[in-house]
Amino acid sequence: xxxxxxAAIIGIGLIGGSIALALKKKNLAKQVVGVSxxxxxxxxxxxxxxxxxxxxxxxxxxxxxLVILAMPPSxxxxxxxxxxxxLADDALVIxxxxxxxxIVEKLDKIFKNFVGAHPLAGSQKRGINNSQADIFRxxxxxxxxxxxTNPAALARAKALWQKLGAKTATMTPKTHDQVLAxxxxxxxxxxxxxxxxxxxxxxxxxxxxxxxxxxxxxxxAQLWSDIFLTNRKNIQKGLEDFIRVxxxxxxxxxxxxxxxxxxxxxxxxxxxxxLK
Amino acid sequence: xxxxxxAAIIGIGLIGGSIALALKKKNLAKQVVGVSxxxxxxxxxxxxxxxxxxxxxxxxxxxxxLVILAMPPSxxxxxxxxxxxxLADDALVIxxxxxxxxIVEKLDKIFKNFVGAHPLAGSQKRGINNSQADIFRxxxxxxxxxxxTNPAALARAKALWQKLGAKTATMTPKTHDQVLAxxxxxxxxxxxxxxxxxxxxxxxxxxxxxxxxxxxxxxxAQLWSDIFLTNRKNIQKGLEDFIRVxxxxxxxxxxxxxxxxxxxxxxxxxxxxxLK
Numbered sequence: 001x002x003x004x005x006x007a008a009i010i011g012i013g014l015i016g017g018s019i020a021l022a023l024k025k026k027n028l029a030k031q032v033v034g035v036s037x038x039x040x041x042x043x044x045x046x047x048x049x050x051x052x053x054x055x056x057x058x059x060x061x062x063x064x065x066l067v068i069l070a071m072p073p074s075x076x077x078x079x080x081x082x083x084x085x086x087l088a089d090d091a092l093v094i095x096x097x098x099x100x101x102x103i104v105e106k107l108d109k110i111f112k113n114f115v116g117a118h119p120l121a122g123s124q125k126r127g128i129n130n131s132q133a134d135i136f137r138x139x140x141x142x143x144x145x146x147x148x149t150n151p152a153a154l155a156r157a158k159a160l161w162q163k164l165g166a167k168t169a170t171m172t173p174k175t176h177d178q179v180l181a182x183x184x185x186x187x188x189x190x191x192x193x194x195x196x197x198x199x200x201x202x203x204x205x206x207x208x209x210x211x212x213x214x215x216x217x218x219x220x221a222q223l224w225s226d227i228f229l230t231n232r233k234n235i236q237k238g239l240e241d242f243i244r245v246x247x248x249x250x251x252x253x254x255x256x257x258x259x260x261x262x263x264x265x266x267x268x269x270x271x272x273x274x275l276k
Numbered sequence: 277x278x279x280x281x282x283a284a285i286i287g288i289g290l291i292g293g294s295i296a297l298a299l300k301k302k303n304l305a306k307q308v309v310g311v312s313x314x315x316x317x318x319x320x321x322x323x324x325x326x327x328x329x330x331x332x333x334x335x336x337x338x339x340x341x342l343v344i345l346a347m348p349p350s351x352x353x354x355x356x357x358x359x360x361x362x363l364a365d366d367a368l369v370i371x372x373x374x375x376x377x378x379i380v381e382k383l384d385k386i387f388k389n390f391v392g393a394h395p396l397a398g399s400q401k402r403g404i405n406n407s408q409a410d411i412f413r414x415x416x417x418x419x420x421x422x423x424x425t426n427p428a429a430l431a432r433a434k435a436l437w438q439k440l441g442a443k444t445a446t447m448t449p450k451t452h453d454q455v456l457a458x459x460x461x462x463x464x465x466x467x468x469x470x471x472x473x474x475x476x477x478x479x480x481x482x483x484x485x486x487x488x489x490x491x492x493x494x495x496x497a498q499l500w501s502d503i504f505l506t507n508r509k510n511i512q513k514g515l516e517d518f519i520r521v522x523x524x525x526x527x528x529x530x531x532x533x534x535x536x537x538x539x540x541x542x543x544x545x546x547x548x549x550x551l552k
Contacts, residue, residue, distance in 0.1 A: 120483040140481060169481070182474045183482050187489045189529075192544035193522040194466060195551075197514070198458045205416060205445070206459050206551055207396040209492045213463045216485045217548040221541035228529050228537060238473070239526045243519060246469040250515045253465075253504050261504060265497035268468035272493040275471075275482055 001159045004029040004092075008061035009068045010083065012036040012045045012054070015096050015119065016070030017131030020050035022164050025133045033060050041128050050131065062086045066160075069095035069107075073226040076103055080110050089113070094157050098180065099230040100144045100173035108146055113153035116144040116173055118180070119166060126220050137165035144173040181234035186242060188224055189235065191217040277435045280305040280368075284337035285344045286359065288312040288321045288330070291372050291395065292346030293407030296326035298440050301409045309336050317404050326407065338362045342436075345371035349502045352379055356386050365389070370433050374456065375506040376420045376449035384422055389429035392420040392449055394456070395442060402496050413441035420449040457510035462518060464500055465511065467493040 007029035009016045016034070023029045034051035035058055036042050042054030053060065058079075061067060064087060069076050076095050087093070093111040096119055097103050104116040121139040141161040145154050158168050171179070195217040198210070228235055252260040283305035285292045292310070299305045310327040311334055312318050318330030329336065334355075337343060340363060345352050352371050363369070369387040372395055373379055380392040397415040417437040421430050434444050447455070471493040474486070504511055528536040 120481065139483070142481070179478045179481055183478050183486050186473070187470060187486050189522065189525055190466060190470060191489055191548075192541055193525050194463060194518060195544045195548045196540065197462070197518040197521045198547075200547065202455045202459050203547070203551060205396065205418070205455055207415070210459050210463050211551055212488045212491050213467055214548050214551065215488050217544045219541075219545065221538050221545055224541050225534055225537040229532060229534060232529050232532070235529060236526060239522065242470060242473040243522065245473045246465065246515065246519065249465055249469050250512060253508050253511060256505060256508070258501055258505060261501040262497050264472065265468055265495075265500050268471045268493045269495065269497055271474075271476065271479070272467075272471045272490050275479060275487055275490065 001028070001156075001163055003027055004064075004066040006031045006033065006064045007066040007068065008033050008035065008064035009051065009070055010035045010058070010061070010079075011069065011071035011075070012038075012041040012051070012128050013070060014126045014128070014130050014135075015121070016068060017041075017045055017050050017128035018121075018133065018135040019068050019070065019096070019164065020045060021048065021131055021133040022136065024049055024051075026163060028160065028163055029066060033064070035060060044128050048128075048131075050128070058083055059086060063088070065091050067091055067093045069093065069097070071097075072223045073097045073099050073103060073230045077106055077230075080107050084110050087111070092153055092156050092160075094160075097230075098184065098227045100176045102230050104144055104146050104173040108148040113150050115149060115153050115157035116146075116176075117157060117161065118142045118144065118176060119161070119164075120184075121166070126223070134165060136161070139166050141166035141168050142176055143168055143170045144176045145170065146173060177231050177234050181231055181238045185227060185231055185235045186238035188216050188219060189228070189239060190242070191215070192224075277304070277432075277439055279303055280340075280342040282307045282309065282340045283342040283344065284309050284311065284340035285327065285346055286311045286334070286337070286355075287345065287347035287351070288314075288317040288327070288404050289346060290402045290404070290406050290411075291397070292344060293317075293321055293326050293404035294397075294409065294411040295344050295346065295372070295440065296321060297324065297407055297409040298412065300325055300327075302439060304436070304439055305342060309340070311336060320404050324404075324407075326404070334359055335362060339364070341367050343367055343369045345369065345373070347373075348499045349373045349375050349379060349506045353382055353506075356383050360386050363387070368429055368432050368436075370436075373506075374460065374503045376452045378506050380420055380422050380449040384424040389426050391425060391429050391433035392422075392452075393433060393437065394418045394420070394452060395437070395440075396460075397442070402499070410441060412437070415442050417442035417444050418452055419444055419446045420452045421446065422449060453507050453510050457507055457514045461503060461507055461511045462514035464492050464495060465504070465515060466518070467491070468500075
């Protein structure tokens, strides 16, 4: 892969900052610029060597041949059109949002060389101060080409993510949103709801189990509102399935039905043991 | 605290084995014997120096002045009466089960010096091979005296747990079961149900979030069936509360109500951030 001449990162948070750091460290781009509304983030990104220059003015991306959209889903949907004016048709544009269907549908119409991507490498932590160049190492990045995706752009995006250390998987935006609803969005909805259910006075007795199961409830409220609202149908489906399974367990407890209970719990343990 | 002359551990698993190891290591008992149906566990416990002698025959506990009941809740309820015949009235008997109300009610009638205890130090791992002498260090052990508990026995039990490294807290068996329903039993019910909800084919995309939230779903099915069935009413209350909170989140997503959603998620994050 030849290095990009100018990479532009829009949104200097955990993921945007980590991509910027990795692009610099691995010499994947000759110049890296950043766009953020927050002066503080730009200053920090510069200080840690993630970007060469930064601005709140999107004009700074002019002439970029690689653009990474690392804002929350709603900001990507709102701002993509305004960014297009600064870019040549052949610029490779990649977003890294956690929901894909609505974003890919809209951005396919705005950019000639757009590829939707979702690196499965976040955490409940956020912000440029938590970014790391090697955050994608051994992680999976899901690429979500559509019928409109330029195959050459897809190949370049794939090569880039592999250079960043990720394994790539490919699926349609629709499948991505269905899968992620179950493996990420439903778990977050559950974690937020569980911690909200536990009476505050009980929290001082919390041990490792409760801490682990609610860890992702410390995730950012604005970002996760965005994710929930841009994948509504699939998350509702996940919640309905989950409540059905939970009520089945509840009934077994209510009826003192040890046989069913052991069967349900053994199935769960076997499935969880496969995850390692 | 003077050392016990002879400590008997019934049930040589993660917790029983760890207590035995700590009693020996800290010289809290001159002799430690173990009872288990499993020859293999007794042999391993002897090899690692957790017990001096072991048997599947409960007669080995004769003359013990400290007895730790470290079996699953249903085994404690079933077997306590048969053990009493081997013990003098002044033997201190402590159980370590995760549910307390039914056990304390029954064992108060069987033993003169019984104290219910619940060390909050387990994990999804089990078995003597995972036991450690320092497992209770910095953990909390909840003691659950009843109106019938001998204050001198409670004081000795408290001193013992502190020697094992735990901080002690005291509450009634009823309060214990209400608190634990929310901070441990409800989370387990959720983890088991969540992993059972996720389609198997999606699991290969699981990242850290799903792994953390389902970690406790790898817990033992028999033990957790016991726990669920000996704390039914409180767990049902917890499940009802949780489903109500979850459905509220679902409604906010369904109605595209960003304001409510952000408020719910911020409340969750603030509460989780207090847990560290």
